[in-house]
Amino acid sequence: MPVSRWILLTGTVFLLGASLLYVAVLPYLGRSDSVRDFSAITGDAERGTYVVRTAGCIACHSDVAKTGETFAGGSALKTPFGSFYGPNITPDKNHGIGNWTLTQFSRALTDGLSPEGEHYFPAFPYTSYTKLTAQDIADLKAYLDEIEPVARPNRPHDLAWPFSDRKLQGAWKALYFVAGVFQSNPARSQTWNRGAYLVKGPGHCAECHTERNFLGGFQGSALAGNRHGSDGIAVPAIDALYDHPRQPWSREDLILSLQTGLLPDGDTFDGAMGEVVEHGTSHMTDDDITAIADYLFSGEQRE
Amino acid sequence: MIQTKYKQLVRIATAVGMASALVAASLTAFAHGGATGVVKQRMDAMEVMGEAMKNLGAMFKGQADYDADAIQAAAELIGQHAQDIPTLFPDSHESRHGKATEALPVIWEQKERFDGFAADMLRESKALSVIAGEGEQRAVRLQFAKTAKVCSACHTAFRKPED
Numbered sequence: 116m117p118v119s120r121w122i123l124l125t126g127t128v129f130l131l132g133a134s135l136l137y138v139a140v141l142p143y144l145g146r147s148d149s150v151r152d153f154s155a156i157t158g159d160a161e162r163g164t165y166v167v168r169t170a171g172c173i174a175c176h177s178d179v180a181k182t183g184e185t186f187a188g189g190s191a192l193k194t195p196f197g198s199f200y201g202p203n204i205t206p207d208k209n210h211g212i213g214n215w216t217l218t219q220f221s222r223a224l225t226d227g228l229s230p231e232g233e234h235y236f237p238a239f240p241y242t243s244y245t246k247l248t249a250q251d252i253a254d255l256k257a258y259l260d261e262i263e264p265v266a267r268p269n270r271p272h273d274l275a276w277p278f279s280d281r282k283l284q285g286a287w288k289a290l291y292f293v294a295g296v297f298q299s300n301p302a303r304s305q306t307w308n309r310g311a312y313l314v315k316g317p318g319h320c321a322e323c324h325t326e327r328n329f330l331g332g333f334q335g336s337a338l339a340g341n342r343h344g345s346d347g348i349a350v351p352a353i354d355a356l357y358d359h360p361r362q363p364w365s366r367e368d369l370i371l372s373l374q375t376g377l378l379p380d381g382d383t384f385d386g387a388m389g390e391v392v393e394h395g396t397s398h399m400t401d402d403d404i405t406a407i408a409d410y411l412f413s414g415e416q417r418e
Numbered sequence: 419m420i421q422t423k424y425k426q427l428v429r430i431a432t433a434v435g436m437a438s439a440l441v442a443a444s445l446t447a448f449a450h451g452g453a454t455g456v457v458k459q460r461m462d463a464m465e466v467m468g469e470a471m472k473n474l475g476a477m478f479k480g481q482a483d484y485d486a487d488a489i490q491a492a493a494e495l496i497g498q499h500a501q502d503i504p505t506l507f508p509d510s511h512e513s514r515h516g517k518a519t520e521a522l523p524v525i526w527e528q529k530e531r532f533d534g535f536a537a538d539m540l541r542e543s544k545a546l547s548v549i550a551g552e553g554e555q556r557a558v559r560l561q562f563a564k565t566a567k568v569c570s571a572c573h574t575a576f577r578k579p580e581d
Contacts, residue, residue: 348579367479375563376570381472383566389574397567 137282145234145288149225149295151249153217158250163258166251169403170244170317173394174387175201187211187265192238193346196331197274199238207264220256221249226294227284234284236272237292237331243319246297251317291332303413306402310410313403314338318395323350323387338411348386353411366408373397373404451518460506461518463499470496471566478559486550489558493547496565500539507532520578528575535572542568 116124167173175192177185189201206213212220219230227234227241235241247255277283297316299308314320321333326341328334340352356364368379376383376392384392396404450461470492476482477489507513509526525532542565549561 346579365479365481367481371475371479371563371566375566376574377471377475377566379472379475381468381470381475383570383573385573385577386579389570393567393571393574 141282141285144285145292146228146285147226147288147292147294149245150218150221151225151252151296153221153249153253156249156253158217158253158255158257160254160257160261162250163254163256165398166255166317167258168395168398169313170247170251170255171319171391171395172204172255174390176204177201184265184267186259186262187267188269191273194238194331195329195343196278197272199236199272199274200270201239202269203265203267204259205262205265205267206260207266210266210268211264212259213264215256217253217256221252224252225296227288227292234281234288236274236281236284237287238272240319240322242292242333243316243322245292245294246312246316248296248312248316287330287332290330304409306406306409307413309403310406310408313407314410318407320353324353344387346387355414357412366405366412369408369411370401370404373399373407374401453516453518455512455516456506456508456510457513457516457519457521460503463502463506467496467499467569471569474562475566478562484555486553486558489550489562490547493543493550493565497540497543497547500536500543503536503539504533520580522576522578525576532572532576535568535575538568539565539572 173185175189176187178188178190186204188203191198191200203211205211208214215230222228222230223235223239224241224244224247226245227237227239229235272279297312300311303311321337323344324338324340325333326335326339327343336354338352338354341350344350356369362379364379372378372384373392373396375397376389378384383389396407450458453461473482474489474492477484507521507525509529513519514521514523514526542561546558546561546565550558
């Protein structure tokens with residue numbers, strides 16, 4: 116057979132194979148079930164106002180700069196894959212999550228799946244939120260159920276193909292997502308474990324502070340920094356602040372910076388980390404901030 | 419001939435002119451990445467405030483001795499500069515586009531909010547001065563935190579993130 120025929124044959128086989136995989140295998144990939152058991156749990160909206168601070172929901176789900184409305188949908192999160200727009204999570208029944216059950220809400224956080232069974236893009240950090248306890252999830256839902264519903268339609272993400280295809284996220288999850296609640300370390304103190312939970316779960320610090328490969332999966336050591344962060348800004352390492360080459364941090368430095376945004380040199384955080392402090396960590400208790408510092412200064416967070 | 423001598427003179431004059439310009443430019447380039455005028459003025463003010471905050475922060479982190487008088491002095495200094503902030507960000511070409519400026523254009527889209535932060539800064543630093551005079555360390559730390567949060571909030575909204 117002439118070469119052109121071989122090429123045609125190989126190409127057709129490849130395309131058929133890929134289509135078969137896409138239709139018959141892909142839909143089953145990356146489908147975890149880590150939904151919590153809520154039978155013995157009652158969500159508390161007041162505790163939820165605190166959980167929302169630890170989980171940093173406001174910054175992505177609100178367009179604070181433009182409209183000042185909270186939770187009605189966010190401004191662009193620019194990544195190498197395109198721009199993501201956080202959806203409306205007010206209880207509006209048409210444009211928000213007013214129709215969601217607690218189980219559906221949990222599935223979004225713990226498994227990255229929508230009520231319709233579609234995958235979420237990991238710009239929504241279910242890779243960290245999967246660690247949330249059942250109580251925290253229930254409290255969060257109780258809080259979100261009580262805020263003002265806002266009828267603001269979601270803005271679709273602005274992504275380039277193939278990153279825009281949600282179905283392909285199944286493959287991404289199979290490679291890079293491990294579902295499951297936070298497991299405390301019995302050899303460590305309660306404070307350390309609380310800090311570990313806050314950093315790895317609701318705080319979702321690794322999402323910005325860890326390097327990613329070209330597919331957006333985590334690469335290298337957790338919390339070791341990301342030179343190519345979102346919005347094109349380099350994100351510093353936080354796994355060994357005490358060893359910082361130019362300016363070693365003390366625990367007190369970190370505690371004050373998370374409470375106020377002030378850096379050891381008298382300057383402040385900018386942009387995204389400034390928002391983390393403004394809407395999140397500055398509202399947290401001294402005990403929780405201390406726990407985070409304990410964890411990050413223990414030298415054992417590369418797990 | 420006169421024509422050639424005239425051309426030569428012009429050439430020399432141009433060379434001397436360019437050399438002087440280069441020297442002048444390089445001298446100003448020493449400070450703040452080449453900032454001049456109102457951009458440099460405000461960078462200097464920010465640096466003074468940052469230094470004050472750094473020294474205060476050290477006291478609350480156990481890295482320097484607690485000194486109520488020093489806190490009051492620093493708070494007053496910060497307040498003075500806070501008052502200047504609105505006029506240090508005029509809506510002029512130099513202000514918006516001056517060399518090395520880190521001011522985001524959104525400042526002039528939301529000038530009221532921006533000036534509001536400066537007013538907050540003045541108010542909180544004044545309170546810090548008063549509370550430092552009254553004494554209880556925990557209360558002073560809380561007020562210091564409040565003041566620092568204003569710095570952070572304004573930078574988050576209005577300063578270009580550093581890479």
